[in-house]
Amino acid sequence: MSVDNLLLRLDKVKPVGKCRWLACCPAHADKSPSLSIRELDDGRVLVHCFGGCSSYSVLEAIGLTINDLFPEHEHIHHAKCERRPAFTWFIDGVHIAPLLIIRAPESECGKTTVKDVVQQFVRRPLSNEGVSIAALFRVVEQEQPTLLLDDADSWLLRDPNDERHSLINSGHKRGGRVLRCVGDNHDLKAFSTFCAKVIAFIGKSRDTLHNRSIEIVLRRKMAGEKITPLRNADRSGYDTLRAKLARMEEDYLDTIANARPDLSGFDNRAADNWEPLLAVADLAGGEWRCKLRELIRSMREQDKFRRDVVTK
Numbered sequence: 001m002s003v004d005n006l007l008l009r010l011d012k013v014k015p016v017g018k019c020r021w022l023a024c025c026p027a028h029a030d031k032s033p034s035l036s037i038r039e040l041d042d043g044r045v046l047v048h049c050f051g052g053c054s055s056y057s058v059l060e061a062i063g064l065t066i067n068d069l070f071p072e073h074e075h076i077h078h079a080k081c082e083r084r085p086a087f088t089w090f091i092d093g094v095h096i097a098p099l100l101i102i103r104a105p106e107s108e109c110g111k112t113t114v115k116d117v118v119q120q121f122v123r124r125p126l127s128n129e130g131v132s133i134a135a136l137f138r139v140v141e142q143e144q145p146t147l148l149l150d151d152a153d154s155w156l157l158r159d160p161n162d163e164r165h166s167l168i169n170s171g172h173k174r175g176g177r178v179l180r181c182v183g184d185n186h187d188l189k190a191f192s193t194f195c196a197k198v199i200a201f202i203g204k205s206r207d208t209l210h211n212r213s214i215e216i217v218l219r220r221k222m223a224g225e226k227i228t229p230l231r232n233a234d235r236s237g238y239d240t241l242r243a244k245l246a247r248m249e250e251d252y253l254d255t256i257a258n259a260r261p262d263l264s265g266f267d268n269r270a271a272d273n274w275e276p277l278l279a280v281a282d283l284a285g286g287e288w289r290c291k292l293r294e295l296i297r298s299m300r301e302q303d304k305f306r307r308d309v310v311t312k
């Protein structure tokens, strides 16, 4: 979109320098122009309301979305950002970190492949392979990584005493902590456990896990189904997409932190889990809002179907 298209929708527009304008903010009762508009050399447009409105609400008031602030070729990639990996970049602005569960009923359903793709795009990915439990608690506290726990069935479903359960259960909410004794004197120390987590396993989920998570349930490819192997994918865009996600964090962390997406129709747990993802979809705007809500509807139907089948 050109900046002209934005300016046409605003009142009392006046130029205040090269590629800079002031106008009345459409998102609040604005008498003296308090919306600043700036067009950057790369074609992106920045808007800022000195009255405190978010860019998102300013654009919504005039029927535009954040995507409209990007030049045409950019916003296509921008709109393709996967919601879940995108969410991990806003971890500093959210209060709930829904777990991403990637599970399959049997082997060879592509579980590790999905995890590897997710790993490419999340913020500060850290795989737990080769990391001791003690180191895991320390690294989560210090780095707030996106923790990727692959092949978790061996402990997640079979060993209730594994210490990683407390990391998962307490780390869903901001402020979550576990107490551990450290050092020769066994001094008590509280470790923060809040971070984004991806857990991949074979088997059924449990309620405590299910309530804190968004699940991708995989199945084996059927005879006759055609797929494009990931090794043939064009990877040249990966770095660009990561760079864009990092940039989104820089530009829109406050927007996400202040976002209040429409959660009507969600019960408390579901609202907790979906809120940050809906905020990201609302930020991306346009078709993504509808797409995510449609996806949630179909996932909940499948989930209900699965539960009905299990309980009957």
Ligand SMILES: [Zn+2]
Pocket: 025, 026, 027, 028, 030, 049, 050, 051, 052, 053
């Ligand atoms: Zn305003």
